[in-house]
Amino acid sequence: MRLENTVPEIAGGSTSLVVAVHGWTASSSTMQHVRSAVRDAMPNADLLFPDYPAGLFSSADPIEITEALVRCIGDAVKARETRGARYEAIVLIGHSLGALLVRKAYVFARGENQDHSGYLRGAPQAWGALVSRIILLAGTNRGWELRQKARDLSRPKWLAFNMCSQLWHWFRLARLINGAREGAPFVANLRIQWINLLRDRSLSPPVPMTVQLLGTVDDIVDERDNVDIQCGASFVYRSVPDTGHANVIDFSGAAGAVRKQIFLNALLTDAAQIESDMLVDFSSEPDVAHVVFVMHGIRDYGNWTQRLAPVIYETAERTSVNVRVVTSGYGYFPIAGFILQPERQKNVRWFMDQYTEALAKYPQAAMSFVGHSNGTYLLASALARYPACAFERAVFAGSVVNRNFPWSKHINESRLTAIQNFVASADLVVAIFPAIFERLRKSKSDLGSAGHTGFADRDPPVYEVTYMRGGHGAAVVPENFETISRFVLGDDAAAPTPPLLTQGQASPAVWAGKFCMVFAFAAIAFALMPMWAVPLGSHFALFDWRYTWNSLSALTAGWLLTVYFVCRWI
Incomplete structure (x- = not known):
């Protein structure tokens, strides 16, 4: 330049x-x-x-x-x-x-x-x-x-x-x-x-x-x-x-x-003599030692984050840690937004704005993170795209991050101390949707199946918890809040109670992960349905409809818009 x-x-x-x-x-x-x-x-x-x-x-x-x-x-x-x-x-x-x-x-x-x-x-x-x-x-x-x-x-x-x-x-x-x-x-x-x-x-x-x-x-x-x-x-x-x-x-x-x-x-004017004439309500809290961000995922208003916060405060009180929990959310995030990378990045920008505000308000605090589903994407993307940010500890549940994410690199750069990743036994959401992107782009994808397969880098301080009994939200249940709170505040030995765990993954989730590309092709075929269903139906005289290329293109465009706006609500 x-x-x-x-x-x-x-x-x-x-x-x-x-x-x-x-x-x-x-x-x-x-x-x-x-x-x-x-x-x-x-x-x-x-x-x-x-x-x-x-x-x-x-x-x-x-x-x-x-x-x-x-x-x-x-x-x-x-x-x-x-x-x-x-x-x-x-x-x-x-x-x-x-x-x-x-x-x-x-x-x-x-x-x-x-x-x-x-x-x-x-x-x-x-x-x-x-x-x-x-x-x-x-x-x-x-x-x-x-x-x-x-x-x-x-x-x-x-x-x-x-x-x-x-x-x-x-x-x-x-x-x-x-x-x-x-x-x-x-x-x-x-x-x-x-x-x-x-x-x-x-x-x-x-x-x-x-x-x-x-x-x-x-x-x-x-x-x-x-x-x-x-x-x-x-x-x-x-x-x-x-x-x-x-x-x-x-x-x-x-x-x-x-x-x-x-x-x-x-x-x-000399620095000692010039004064502000505009007052902005701001006061820092230098006595706060730890800030924990709790971030929800897609199709979720984050109600569970409000229930987790008191447990973190109780755990911090027992260990005499002055903590603040940030549970502000980015709003309802539908599947259509999650699929589109520019839409996902809007939430990352929002999160980093929240991070910098917290950094200013709590100047002596270590920053930690608890995320579910798309919430895990926020932290991984922040570490990848914002080299000035750093976190103390992280907890992932239903992670949609690429399983090959380079945790060792960020840990060696002192940008993260430890991470706990909960892998569910029947997380069909992660086994299918983000896994498709991981299959298509391998390690270049910023989405992946870590909530279903775990991370490739599994050596401490990357702690894998396998397998949480249940589906996409298996780890963010009240029975597991104590474990999350203990780990994010510094306890490496924090682990779920035996009733929450199971020895292996459910067969439907395993097969869904293996054949996730079948779902991808089916979704594409559904999205382009007018392009093949109308000509096929006309060929077999299922209905009498004369079409031209222009009308078929208009029908397809209208159908795609309909599919998109429906996905904005689910």
Whole structure:
């Protein structure tokens, strides 16, 4: 990835470097008011306003843009040294998506770069320690999401955004803006990396003062979207009156003069004197030692999670562990959504947003996980796609994860300590549906039959429990809650009572697993029924219906839509 306009505007003394990055569908020219304000206020600062591919349908990788920005700043620092001196301070400024990019560049420069592409050196960059201030202009720090209409976003604009986001999502368009969605790997990893830096007491110098300037009528960013930034940091929240998301960088006119003054205060005011004028209800709980996420599966509202939580609290009380249980769910998830990988990933993004919020609220806590069915997919996908996240212990029931999932890799990287996997004796759901994907794509599939066959890696700390008597929900019954609670809180020896276990698997489940592809072909034949049933019926004069290719195609399309919407409810 190459940026444009990467040569700084050189000032006389050049004691500081100010880097400003524009937002989506914009360019460095849209930051001209910011440039002029900085030039006048800091005459001895070099100005670096690079351009990156930010078009409406840009498929640029935000990680590659970040790495290019890291190198660009590093080159500017080296160029200053060749002129006979060094920068005393670096100021990072970002608008909207640009705010994410400058924060990501900063955490990469400080060594929190687990998700770098490999093109960037893994070692910290020397310039990272020079950053003295970060200013975010309507920064989309939590990413963007359109599940609910923002308070100041008009309904027509919200509907248009929703329609575009669906098109981008399904046709793999606009990789850049999709990468900045709430809970997306680029965003969630950044939030985790930021919190890791805040937690690092040995970091010298610490994370600099960060100022978020947010308009009072911003229709994209909510004031509650910055929990992770203000967690333990020198964070300042300043409101900008009569300002929306786009015009926070517009300093023209009377309203612009007010915006300019607020921006200059954020840029120049001493860190000890600048104060927030916008209060956000947030308080961390550093005394909590353990957080346990309990996640339900498909076709399930998660009622069992509410019954498991009190048992975990009781177990924790006996062992004197201060624990919090998170049982918030992602809603009813039908089979049609489960089959489609983009739909599954929506829930993963939601889960990672929940994870980062918990990480900020409970800064000293270890994170553990209990999941059933699709809930197990959330954790496995998080470990595979979000290299900055880490968990203490995990419990799987009715797992739909590929049996070849590389647990040893994540355990060796200290991203998981132990996992307990309950394998049922008669889990027809896992034996058929996710097993089909595993058969088709082998180890490349992110779905599989681990709840029916167990994992290939069975050495401790991967503990297999075979076999739970019953079907898909055999392990998430009240009689087994004590075992789950003990294991997830640290007891490797926790095991179900004998009445819950059986020696082998039921024959129907075994045969279903062996012939799962028969079910796949039957499902495909059913879905395409008009394509073969109508011609066949006409051939044998079962009914008199004259058809053409166009009418048959329309009938098939209508049938497929009907099947899809029926599956959305089952």
